[in-house]
Amino acid sequence: MILKKAAPENLDKDVLKEMGMRLNQGPDSSGEIYKRVSDQHQLNVMVYWFPMFKTLFKLVQIGLTIKKRANLLRKKAANDEKRRTIAMDVATEDTIAKDLGFCETISAEAERMRNGELSIIARKKAQIESKYNALNTDDDVFFQEYFRM
Numbered sequence: 001m002i003l004k005k006a007a008p009e010n011l012d013k014d015v016l017k018e019m020g021m022r023l024n025q026g027p028d029s030s031g032e033i034y035k036r037v038s039d040q041h042q043l044n045v046m047v048y049w050f051p052m053f054k055t056l057f058k059l060v061q062i063g064l065t066i067k068k069r070a071n072l073l074r075k076k077a078a079n080d081e082k083r084r085t086i087a088m089d090v091a092t093e094d095t096i097a098k099d100l101g102f103c104e105t106i107s108a109e110a111e112r113m114r115n116g117e118l119s120i121i122a123r124k125k126a127q128i129e130s131k132y133n134a135l136n137t138d139d140d141v142f143f144q145e146y147f148r149m
Contacts, residue, residue, distance in 0.1 A: 013064070
């Protein structure tokens with residue numbers, strides 16, 4: 001007998017599990033097929049069935065493995081999508097945080113203006129006021145300075 005095509009992954013997962021339990025001893029089963037194939041009293045008859053038993057058992061294992069792999073790939077795809085969504089949310093929150101940080105930039109600029117530019121303007125105002133007061137005390141000096149007579 002030559003096994004050319006086998007697609008154990010097409011069987012239902014529960015069917016594969018049941019076959020696996022009946023083929024081999026499991027926690028909830030007795031492994032009845034395994035016991036029959038390995039029975040000492042029927043060794044001469046069952047020796048021909050042993051390769052088929054092992055092949056069927058391997059096919060069941062392959063089917064369960066393929067099913068598990070497919071399930072893990074589905075979970076991975078779902079998790080990748082969640083991760084992309086979370087990354088987009090984090091990027092959005094970072095942008096909002098940067099936008100809210102603009103207030104700090106404005107505050108720093110206002111402080112710079114108060115400390116730098118306003119002090120220069122205050123100094124110039126004081127100079128102008130002192131010149132005005134000096135010129136205002138004497139009208140002749142004011143006219144001479146202003147009109148350069």
